Amino acid sequence: MRFSKRGLVFKTNNAPEWMQGGAIVPTPLVLADRIRIFLGFRDYTGKSRIGFCDVDKENPHKILGVSEEPVLDIGKPGMFDENGVVPTCVLQEGGKVFLYYAGYSLGYNVRFQVFTGLAVCEDSSLERFARIQEYPVTDRAGSAELFRVIHSVLKVDTTYKVWYGAGNRFLQGRRKTLPVYDVRYMESNSKSSFPSSGKIVIDIPKGCHRVGRPYVVHESGLYKMFYGYGSEAVPYQLAYAESLDGICWTQKEIGLELSDSGWDSQMMAYPAFVRTKNKAFLFYNGNDYGKEGFGYAELVEE
Numbered sequence: 317m318r319f320s321k322r323g324l325v326f327k328t329n330n331a332p333e334w335m336q337g338g339a340i341v342p343t344p345l346v347l348a349d350r351i352r353i354f355l356g357f358r359d360y361t362g363k364s365r366i367g368f369c370d371v372d373k374e375n376p377h378k379i380l381g382v383s384e385e386p387v388l389d390i391g392k393p394g395m396f397d398e399n400g401v402v403p404t405c406v407l408q409e410g411g412k413v414f415l416y417y418a419g420y421s422l423g424y425n426v427r428f429q430v431f432t433g434l435a436v437c438e439d440s441s442l443e444r445f446a447r448i449q450e451y452p453v454t455d456r457a458g459s460a461e462l463f464r465v466i467h468s469v470l471k472v473d474t475t476y477k478v479w480y481g482a483g484n485r486f487l488q489g490r491r492k493t494l495p496v497y498d499v500r501y502m503e504s505n506s507k508s509s510f511p512s513s514g515k516i517v518i519d520i521p522k523g524c525h526r527v528g529r530p531y532v533v534h535e536s537g538l539y540k541m542f543y544g545y546g547s548e549a550v551p552y553q554l555a556y557a558e559s560l561d562g563i564c565w566t567q568k569e570i571g572l573e574l575s576d577s578g579w580d581s582q583m584m585a586y587p588a589f590v591r592t593k594n595k596a597f598l599f600y601n602g603n604d605y606g607k608e609g610f611g612y613a614e615l616v617e618e
Contacts, residue, residue, distance in 0.1 A: 317556060318571035319598055319613035324579055325376050326355075326369045327609040334359045334386070335367065340606040341529070341586040342599035343403040345413070345442075346373065350380050351590065352442060353599060354387070354415065355610065356402030364400040365389050366417060368442070369610075373592040376599075376612050388417065388435050388445045396421050396431050396452050404432070404467045404529075407507065413437045414507060415445050418465045419452065426486055427493055431455055432466045434508055448508060457512040459484055463497045468532035468541075469507065470562075476504045477562055479541070480514065481528035489548045496520070499530045499543060501563055517563055521545050527555075529586045532562065541565060542587040542598065550574075552585035554600065572598070572613055579608045 326339050337358030344353045351371050356364035367383035391397035397419025405416040419433045431452035435445035454464045460482035468479040483497030502514035518541070520527050527545040534540070539559040546552040556570035575581045580602030587600045596615035602608060 317569065317615065318617035320616045321572070321575070321580075321613045322377065322611065324602075324609050324611040325371060325599075326379065326382070328607065331357075331382075332384075334365060336360055337362055338364075338601075338604070338606045339369070339609045340364065340601055341402050341404060341418075342588050342601070342610045343406055344588050344590045344597075344599055345406045345408075346590055346592060349373070351376065351592070351597075353610070354403035354406065356400070356418075357386070358400075358607075362400075363390060364402050364420070366401050366403050366415070366445070374595060376597060383443065387437075387443055388415065388447075391419060391433075391447075392450065395419070395450055396429070396455075397433055399428070401433065404465060405469050407469050407471070409471070409507070411438070413442060413445075416453075416466045416469065426462060427495075429462050431464050432480070453508050454480065454510055457482075459513070460500075462486075463495060465528075466510075467528070467530050470532065470534055471507075474505060476507055478502050478504065478510065478514075479517070479530040479532050479562075481526075481530065482514070483526070487525050494525045494548060497526050497528055499527055499541075515563065517565055518543065518557065523547055531588045533589055534562075535591075540589070542570070542589050544585050544587065546583075546585075550583060551605075552583045554584045554587050554598075571617075579603055579611065 335357040340356040365386035366388040370380040372378035400420040402418045407414040432454040461484040463483040466480045486493035499518035500514035524547045539562040544552045557565040559565045582603040
């Protein structure tokens with residue numbers, strides 16, 4: 317694969333106050349007349365709420381609309397998502413749209429914990445989602461006591477194939493502790509109930525402390541995963557892998573590297589890949605976890 321960078325789309329510098337801290341983890345949904353990109357919009361304290369940015373299907377630089385208020389706000393005090401919610405995966409089923417999201421809570425002896433929540437919208441406006449429950453659909457489990465977040469769900473017949481990030485520890489870095497997590501796979505017959513364990517399918521590369529955001533698509537009999545890996549020196553870079561079964565993966569060249577300067581010169585994170593009728597795009601965040609906004613690259617060679 318080879319992509320050509322197209323630059324920033326949504327910029328946070330003139331955004332409303334609840335969006336000014338960043339626009340993270342772009343999670344696209346291709347609609348009939350636009351691409352709706354769900355985002356975790358951070359306020360000045362770093363707390364995230366989920367909103368959206370609508371862009372043109374053939375030219376994502378053309379913004380068609382931005383949510384005026386969150387489609388999903390932070391959770392109730394004491395809940396797993398009380399300190400922020402970030403979109404991770406969208407599933408359309410039965411005329412409804414289901415939104416998986418990462419819910420953050422702060423720790424005392426650890427910096428944070430993050431687990432998966434699930435919300436649903438039953439009308440075509442997609443402007444307000446309701447939680448299906450106040451507790452996680454993936455909660456603490458063995459070897460995933462701190463992090464357990466779904467990033468991709470594909471339904472094949474009656475089986476939900478799920479790729480997620482999981483881990484249970486932090487490493488001490490030079491300035492702060494560093495979360496340690498890998499990419500795992502599991503299956504379920506339910507969109508909201510999952511086994512307590514899965515299989516590690518992408519392990520942490522040597523010299524790194526994490527690998528995550530597995531965004532998986534299935535095309536022409538091939539599973540394709542876009543993901544990120546990071547070290548203390550370079551918080552995130554992008555990667556790509558292919559698989560025949562969604563379990564055994566072979567890493568391939570993605571054709572995208574850090575820029576020499578600008579918004580994605582220090583990190584590239586949280587990829588999400590979509591195709592429209594004539595084009596294919598990879599949305600992602602840049603420096604400081606999307607503080608300046610989000611941008612995209614266009615597929616120019618398969």
